[in-house]
Amino acid sequence: MALEIPEVVIDRLPVYGRALDLLKQQGREVVNSQELGERLGVTPAQIRKDLSYFGRFGKQGRGYNVARLLDELNQILGLTREWSMVLVGVGQLGRAILAYDGFTPQGFRIIAAFDDDPNIIGTTVDGHLITSVDELAATLLERHAEIGIVAVPGATAQGVIDSMVASGVKAILNYAPIAAQAPPHVRIKDIDPVLALQSMTFYIKDQD
């Protein structure tokens, strides 16, 4: 049945999950695809189709049980466990990532942070002792981490990614402004505000 699920579908599931989380906090027990769709700017059919890839979670005539559907989505996405991450690059951006309080509640924990600046190595940032990037591989041998975060300048980013891949990291969140290369079995997502800005200007450049 669910042998080939489009990546766009997977990308939308966390969005549904976040909305359900909010509804749950508000004490809502049931929600239908129409209301969920309105909140997220998605058609109700889209939501129902997406969910149907994984099973039948709703009840006709009522809708979806909020807590139940949220649990199902977390199960599907693998969010019922903790995920360990390593951060490379403790500049201004890296510090903001270390300080960000949105990862932990969702089960993502930074277990080690690395840099190549001797002035930073050995210091403690937000409770994390900064280690030399040369020890990345050694550290990952004893303390396993599935996810790597790249917050270094573009020039050194690909090298960092290669090291992570070699050390068995399975997914990478890349903040560096490069077209990162990785083997097929390693997932990569880019966070790139400049690209986002540069495509928006196309649409607004001729307004008023």
Next chain:
Amino acid sequence: MALEIPEVVIDRLPVYGRALDLLKQQGREVVNSQELGERLGVTPAQIRKDLSYFGRFGKQGRGYNVARLLDELNQILGLTREWSMVLVGVGQLGRAILAYDGFTPQGFRIIAAFDDDPNIIGTTVDGHLITSVDELAATLLERHAEIGIVAVPGATAQGVIDSMVASGVKAILNYAPIAAQAPPHVRIKDIDPVLALQSMTFYIKDQD
């Protein structure tokens, strides 16, 4: 001819532009679609098709003049001018955004920064005097800005977005973890590392 250009195409153009920029810095004068595609993980046909929406920029048998194509792309995307931005939210994330040196070289300048914390208002961060968010509208009346950056917690983000829209901002870069709503004439792009992580775990949760 170019009456309806897919948004995915527009999203790829800045990626091409960045690669061309790099090639130009390396002194390359000509590049063909095959090499460009290999560097970016895109098929050569994709690149040629995308570019054909806007004109004929290549020469058969040779390829594309790097500097020429880069200029054309910048023209198409509206990157030949400066863009003014306002930032709302000067917490850890906002500070990292203010400190980020990747915006200015691409023509994006933050002209004002706002927060609602009395302890922060009046201070100077990276050369920017932090103003009360209550003065957002008034400030935008005298100093025009086309783009808004939202770096506040999710709970207050939609309100900030509404204010920006009311003040004539035409594009918004949203770092808050919400499904932001805005009228159709205002472009929005979300920067959301947690969503990126939560979709990647789907693919890596059953590995090894």
Next chain:
DNA sequence: GCTACATTGTGCGCGCGTGCGCAATCACGA
């Protein structure tokens, strides 16, 4: 100037994602 070669620009078909529309199904009230 002519030939051989390389690379673009694009018509076309394939495949996939989206949303419509309806039958199936469940809750609830009488």
Next chain:
DNA sequence: TCGTGATTGCGCACGCGCGCACAATGTAGC
């Protein structure tokens, strides 16, 4: 227990984006 109303799950068709494959076209060498 039965009927009514609401909402899901999903078959199907439409439309769009992607990439193939080839003709068009420019380059370079002789």
